[in-house]
Amino acid sequence: MIAGLSVWRLIMAALLPITQDEAYYLDWARHWSLGYFDHPPAVAWLGAGIWLAPGTVLAGRLGGLLAGILALVVLDHLYQRCGLTDRHTRALALLLTGAHLLGISGGILITPDSLLILAWALALHEAERALNTDPRRWLTAGAAIGLGLLSKYTMLLIGPVLLAALLWSDWRRNEMAGVWRGLQLLSPWPWAGALVALLIFAPNLLWNAQNGWLTIGFQLGHGFAIEVGGAVAPEVNAIDHGAYQTLAERFLSLMGYLIAQIELWGLIALLMLWVLAQRLTGRVQGARSVSPAADETPASPEVSTARILLGLAGIIPLGAFALVSWISPVEANWPGMYLIGAAPFVAQWLGVDVRWARGAALGNLALATLLVLALAQGSALPSLTDRSSRLLRETAGFAQLADYAARLDAPVYADRYQLAAMLRFYRPDLVETTQWPGLERPSEYLRGRIAPRLAPERSTGPSWLLTHSIHPPLLPGLQLQEWRVLLLCPGRGLVEVEAEPAPCRRPIQHWSLYRYAPLGMSTPSP
Numbered sequence: 001m002i003a004g005l006s007v008w009r010l011i012m013a014a015l016l017p018i019t020q021d022e023a024y025y026l027d028w029a030r031h032w033s034l035g036y037f038d039h040p041p042a043v044a045w046l047g048a049g050i051w052l053a054p055g056t057v058l059a060g061r062l063g064g065l066l067a068g069i070l071a072l073v074v075l076d077h078l079y080q081r082c083g084l085t086d087r088h089t090r091a092l093a094l095l096l097t098g099a100h101l102l103g104i105s106g107g108i109l110i111t112p113d114s115l116l117i118l119a120w121a122l123a124l125h126e127a128e129r130a131l132n133t134d135p136r137r138w139l140t141a142g143a144a145i146g147l148g149l150l151s152k153y154t155m156l157l158i159g160p161v162l163l164a165a166l167l168w169s170d171w172r173r174n175e176m177a178g179v180w181r182g183l184q185l186l187s188p189w190p191w192a193g194a195l196v197a198l199l200i201f202a203p204n205l206l207w208n209a210q211n212g213w214l215t216i217g218f219q220l221g222h223g224f225a226i227e228v229g230g231a232v233a234p235e236v237n238a239i240d241h242g243a244y245q246t247l248a249e250r251f252l253s254l255m256g257y258l259i260a261q262i263e264l265w266g267l268i269a270l271l272m273l274w275v276l277a278q279r280l281t282g283r284v285q286g287a288r289s290v291s292p293a294a295d296e297t298p299a300s301p302e303v304s305t306a307r308i309l310l311g312l313a314g315i316i317p318l319g320a321f322a323l324v325s326w327i328s329p330v331e332a333n334w335p336g337m338y339l340i341g342a343a344p345f346v347a348q349w350l351g352v353d354v355r356w357a358r359g360a361a362l363g364n365l366a367l368a369t370l371l372v373l374a375l376a377q378g379s380a381l382p383s384l385t386d387r388s389s390r391l392l393r394e395t396a397g398f399a400q401l402a403d404y405a406a407r408l409d410a411p412v413y414a415d416r417y418q419l420a421a422m423l424r425f426y427r428p429d430l431v432e433t434t435q436w437p438g439l440e441r442p443s444e445y446l447r448g449r450i451a452p453r454l455a456p457e458r459s460t461g462p463s464w465l466l467t468h469s470i471h472p473p474l475l476p477g478l479q480l481q482e483w484r485v486l487l488l489c490p491g492r493g494l495v496e497v498e499a500e501p502a503p504c505r506r507p508i509q510h511w512s513l514y515r516y517a518p519l520g521m522s523t524p525s526p
Contacts, residue, residue, distance in 0.1 A: 001072075001090075001091035001094045001095055002069070002072045002073060002076060002094065005072060005094070005095070005098045005107070006065070006068070006069045006072070008365065008369075009065055009068060009098075009107045009108055010065060012108045012368070012369065012372050013057070013058055013061045013064075013065055013108045013109075014057070014058045015372050015373065015376045016057070016108060016109075016372045016375060016376065016395075017057065017375060017376065017395035017396070017398075018057045018060070018395065018398075018422070018425055019109060019394050019395055020394055020395075020418035020419075020421060020422055021111065021418070021421075022060065022061075022109055022110050022111070023418075023421035023422050023424070023425035024417060024418065024421035024443070024444075025043045025044060025047055025110060025111070025112075026047045026050045026060045026110070026421075026425060027421050027424055027425070027444075027450050027451075028041075028043065028044035028047065028444065028450060029044045029045070029046075029047030029048055029050050029051070029060070030050060030051070030054075030428075030450070031044075031449060031450040032044055032045070033207070033449065034203045034204055034206070034207035035204050035207035035208060035211065035214070035215050036215065036444045037214060037215065037218060037442065037443055037444040037446075037447060038215065038218060038443065038444065039112045039151075039152060039215065039219075040112075040149065040150045040151060040152065040153070040204045040215060041150060041204065042112070042115045042147070042150040042151035043110065043111065043112045043114070043115065043151060045063070046063030046064050046067060046110055046114055046115055047060050047063060047064075047110055048063060049061070049062035049063055054428045055425060055426055055427075055428060060110060061108070061109070061110050063110065063114070064106075064107075064108075064109065064110035064111070064114035064115075065107075065108075067114045067115050067117070067118045068106070068107040068114065068117075068118075070118055071117050071118040071121045072094055072097075072098070074118070074121040074122055074125050075093075075094060075097065075121050075340065076090060076094060077125060078121065078124060078125045078128060078306075078310075079093050079094070079343075079344055081128055081132075081302070081303070081306050082303060082306040082307050082310055082344055083299060083303045083306070083307065084344060084347075088354065089347065089354075092347045092354060092357055092358060092361075093343045093344045093347045094343075095358065095361045095362075096268065096343040096346055096347055096357070096361055097339055097340065097343045098361075098365075099266070099268065099360075099361035099362070099364040099365050100264060100265055100266070100268070100339050100343075100364075101263075101264040101265070101266055101364070101368075102264055102332075102333055102336040102339060103339060104364065104365070104368045105333075106333075106336065108372075112151050112152040113151075113152065113333060113336055114151075115147065115148070115150075115151035115152075116148050116151045116152040116154065116155060116336075116337065117336070117337065117340065118147075119144050119145065119147045119148030119151060119155060120144075120148060120155065120158060120313070120337045120340055121340055122140075122141075122144035122147075123141050123144040123145050123148065123155075123158050123162075124158075124161075124309060124310070124313055124340065124341075125144075126138070126140040126141035126144060127141045127162050127165065127309060128305070128306045128309055130189065130190075130193075131165060131166070131169045131184070131305050131306075131309065132301075132302040132305055132306070133302075135184055135187060135189040135190075136189055138189040138190045138192060138193030139189070139192055139193050139196055140193075141162070141193050142192070142193030142194055142195065142196030142197040142200075143196050143197070143200060145158055145159075145193075145194075145197035145200075146196060146197040146198070146199065146200025146201045147200060149197065149200070149201040149204070150200065150201060150203075150204055153215075153216070153219055154317070154334060154335075154337070157316055157317050157320055157337070158313075158337075160312075160316055161309070161312045161313050161316050162190075163185075164312050164316075165305070165308060165309045165312055166184060166185045166190060167185065168305075168308050169184065169305050169308075170183045170184055170185055172301065172304070172305070173301075176301065250326045250327070253325045253326065253328075253329065253330070254322060254325050254326055256325070257321065257322060257325035257330050257332075258322070260332040261318070261332065261335070263332075264332060266360075266363075266364040266367070267360040267361075267363040267364050267367075268346075268350075268357070268360045268361060268364065270360065271350060271356055271357060271360040272346070272349070272350065275349065275350055309341075310340075310341040310344060310345070311341060311345070312341070313337070313338070313340060313341030314338045314339075314340070314341030314342040314345065315338070315341070316338075317335040317336075317337045317338040318335050318338040318342075320335070321334050321335040371391070374392075375391055375392060375395055375396070378392070378396050378397075378490070378508070379392070379490070392508060393508065393509060396488060396508050396509060397488035397493075397494055397508060397509045398422040398423070398425075398426055399426045400488070400493055400494040401422070401423065401426075401466075401486065401488075401494060401509075401511065402422065402423045402425075402426035402427040402430065403426075403427065404486065404494060405423055405427065405430060405433070405464070405466065406427050406429065406430060408464050408513075409462070410461065410462040410463050410464055410515065411432040411433065411463050411464070412430065412432075412433050412463070412464045412465075412466055412513075413433060413434060413435065413436045413454055413463060413464065413465055413466065414433070414434075414435055414436065414465070414466045414467070415435070415436050415439040415440045415465065415466070415467040415469070415473075416435065416439075416440045416441075416467075416468075417435045417440075417441070417443030417444070417445050419466050419467075419468075420433055420434055420435045420445055420451070423466070424451070431451070431452075432451075432452055433451065434446075434451035434452060434453070434454050435451075435454070436454060436456070436465055437454060437456070439467075439473060456475060456476075456477070456478065457476070457477055459477075459478065459516075459518055460518065461517070461518075461521075462481065462515055462516065462517040462521070463515075463516055463517075464513050464514065464515050464516075465513070465514045465516060466511060466512075466513055467511070467512050467514070468510065468511060468512070469512060470485075470510075470512060472512070472514045473514075475516055477518060477519055478516040478517065478518060478519065479516065479517060479518075479519050479520075479521070480514055480515070480516060481515045481516065481517050481521075482514070482515035483512065483513070483514055483515075484496060484497075484512070484513040484514075484515075485497040485510070485511070485512055485513075486509075486510075486511045486512075486513065487502065487503060487504060487507040487509065487510055487511075488507055488508040488509035488510075489503050489504035489507050489508070490504065490506075490507075490508060492504065
């Protein structure tokens, strides 16, 4: 199963065009640092393959692919210790993690979640060993936690998972012994592990302290709608964090969050609903079980501890972000770590027939394959029009756009960081290209570390602004000299619109290019 999923991910990663956030992270990878505006630094380390072949999609994704393979290997061992001793049963649990829509995207794309999932799996694996066999493994669990924190701050949720598992394990051990045998929680090893995590994470904390708590401030506002005031760099305060106010808004947000989590199971969710209906009507009496216990023998204390650990690892992230959704918008991928803990229990619950569960998971992979093939050809799937069209707009035409930008007579800037990142990915020679300040949500580009920082008020020559907007922005001290419209037309590629009628009725992309110059500078002759 591991080999099959890994090969499939490799093929998909080679075929799928680069996405906009990936291009942004790969720009970080060309300029390593201990921290960035949006996230800690580990995602940039994963993108180190871009040095081998700049502008090549697969090279940039190699680090994420490797992290995904390692995560599957770790989970294979962890699930075995949770009682999934039959290799077919274990393969189903691994398939469910890889066929969930977050498992599909996380296994192909390079994102902060790529290393987070590996670190989460490693932390659970080592914590299980520490709870059941060797308390010194808290040191390696701490190392995994530190690595996860360098990828994404949501790794902090592993703390309550491990604390609750420790308390349960201590209670269970003392109850079974019939005498007081002490608490592992009070031994030095868990605390030493926490210190190891802090030491590994410390460079990013120090970087934040030296940069106005930039990343932490951004994440607090982005995730919790917290206004951080003057405690962070001014770029963070330029973002409008909308918090929910009314009870209706909060309820709708929570329902949207829960529905999104169900939808991310894809065809597996349909099977889950069918099994639920069958069991509620009494039509299912167990059938072919894929339970972690292959027989009716009571689970050993070690297996029970491992199951409790996995259960907590599934419930706590899911529940934590359900609470967050009550006050602030939550993106569907944020609680994605819960999938690691949930997969074995979903496999057990879907034990009506292994073939149906496996078929639903493979169906998800088949749909994803069709979508990737369509995007690679620059088209959308008719059956998934809205969602696949958004993915098409995320990826299509940017190589042609970058070539067009490289031929312009002045530097090209973009109002959004995503546009700047795509231009710089496909044409690394566009070294001056960056984000125009003050027009859209700030990003790492405005800090002047990965690209020159633009100061429009000191401009002495013309420049081009790339945007999706059909209305040219009013820029102080600058005058609009020229306006071009570019359309990406199916079957025709990138077309410059000069007059009516438009070259295509339904373009895939629409971009506007505005040429600005300082006030008083003459307009160039056509």
